[in-house]
Amino acid sequence: MSDPQPLFAALSDPTRRAVFERLTSQGPASATQLAAELPVSRQAVSKHLVALDEAGLVERTLVGREVRYSAVLEPLTDVTTWVSKVGDEWDARLQRLRHL
Amino acid sequence: MSDPQPLFAALSDPTRRAVFERLTSQGPASATQLAAELPVSRQAVSKHLVALDEAGLVERTLVGREVRYSAVLEPLTDVTTWVSKVGDEWDARLQRLRHL
DNA sequence: CCTTAGTGCAACCGAACGGTTGCTGGACAC
DNA sequence: GTGTCCAGCAACCGTTCGGTTGCACTAAGG
Numbered sequence: 435m436s437d438p439q440p441l442f443a444a445l446s447d448p449t450r451r452a453v454f455e456r457l458t459s460q461g462p463a464s465a466t467q468l469a470a471e472l473p474v475s476r477q478a479v480s481k482h483l484v485a486l487d488e489a490g491l492v493e494r495t496l497v498g499r500e501v502r503y504s505a506v507l508e509p510l511t512d513v514t515t516w517v518s519k520v521g522d523e524w525d526a527r528l529q530r531l532r533h534l
Numbered sequence: 535m536s537d538p539q540p541l542f543a544a545l546s547d548p549t550r551r552a553v554f555e556r557l558t559s560q561g562p563a564s565a566t567q568l569a570a571e572l573p574v575s576r577q578a579v580s581k582h583l584v585a586l587d588e589a590g591l592v593e594r595t596l597v598g599r600e601v602r603y604s605a606v607l608e609p610l611t612d613v614t615t616w617v618s619k620v621g622d623e624w625d626a627r628l629q630r631l632r633h634l
Numbered sequence: 635c636c637t638t639a640g641t642g643c644a645a646c647c648g649a650a651c652g653g654t655t656g657c658t659g660g661a662c663a664c
Numbered sequence: 665g666t667g668t669c670c671a672g673c674a675a676c677c678g679t680t681c682g683g684t685t686g687c688a689c690t691a692a693g694g
Contacts, residue, residue, distance in 0.1 A: 521610070524605070
């Protein structure tokens, strides 16, 4: 598990999550295409895609003069891993308390 | 499942996650106590605790003139719920594709 | 060749964020 | 009562963030 910071940061913005969910449920799309379905400009979407890319949540495929983005789900396991790690630490502390 | 925005926002900051993890693994603490263990001022910690509180990730208990904060894990299920929702949408799309 | 659609880059703007400092106010301890 | 410790409130500061506009570049398509 790498540094989860870019991942959490990428997921913290609603628009970015919307873009990501759109890609997972409706399949790959280009920046302009996504911008048409959202209330923001293409540039804004493009920036969000950069953030998602840095978090590994997206994959770029060049199709002619287009850049087709598709969702990548693997990094999401880092989130659930973090959650269960926290859960484990919690359980461990309870265990320690019960031991007294 | 309520709006996950405050939750994701709360989790997006490293210091805030550190505070939260500290509370889960070492148990309840006050703001000044936490500030002593972190490289930030008490006010900074206090602000983070407000954010965590708004996300439901923390519980305040008044002990004399102290405010003792303890971690609350329940909201974290919203995160895993969101992740599995995304996973389901992904699977559903693959299913649709296979149907063609 | 010229037009058109799609992208990237850069500058800019306002708002939010993380953090600090300074002050006030309430409980405890002496 | 006085001093001390803990917390909350408010102002301020620099940076980041989400977003926009404008421009240049490139790759089709007629």
